[in-house]
Amino acid sequence: MRGVILFAHGSRDPRWREPIDAVARRMGELDTGVPVGCAYLELMSPDLRTATQALVQRGVASIRIVPLFLGVGRHAREDLPRLVEELRAAHPGIAFSVTAAVGEEPEVIDLLAGLALRPGITSKP
């Protein structure tokens, strides 16, 4: 069984994570057989280590980490690989993989460009 961790930055604002939670919920609707966890780099819990332990306890053999970052900087290119090395050392029996940050996915770029141009996009006063 494979699990997925959505990895995001985190914030002091408790409502910041609502879209992250919404992605996790939507994944559960799309495929109920894949355990999903959320993890945060800072300011929010759980951290990546704790989220990994939770999936390992659910019996996953592999974990894919998906960085929910639009901009790709130090957090995605330096902090995350370092954290993943720690996970691999702590869980040698688990196969970890890390996807590109979502901001690097052409489909995401395309959707955001379309949304930004769309006349009917939800507008706030």
Place this chain on the structure above:
Amino acid sequence: MRGVILFAHGSRDPRWREPIDAVARRMGELDTGVPVGCAYLELMSPDLRTATQALVQRGVASIRIVPLFLGVGRHAREDLPRLVEELRAAHPGIAFSVTAAVGEEPEVIDLLAGLALRPGITSKP
């Protein structure tokens, strides 16, 4: 003529903005008649005021601001509305609108959930 500003957080890492620039480029491919600018809350330039001035000089009558934030916290809910109030005061002839943050768009949630589950997503070592 209406213009669009993509508003993102910013970073000390100059490569952080590459996905933001990619969204702006894609918008230019989808609709060459809409002037597009990028603006940053902090750590990168231009700021929102400078990006607005550039669009005003290009003759736009309205500006839509699209927050490229996945998580929605203080930056999207407090900092941005305050900045937009300043813009409205400085440019009373321009109609400003602010869309929902992209992390609040159901289509974005749906795409991210699908990407996170997809077996073939780009994997990094």
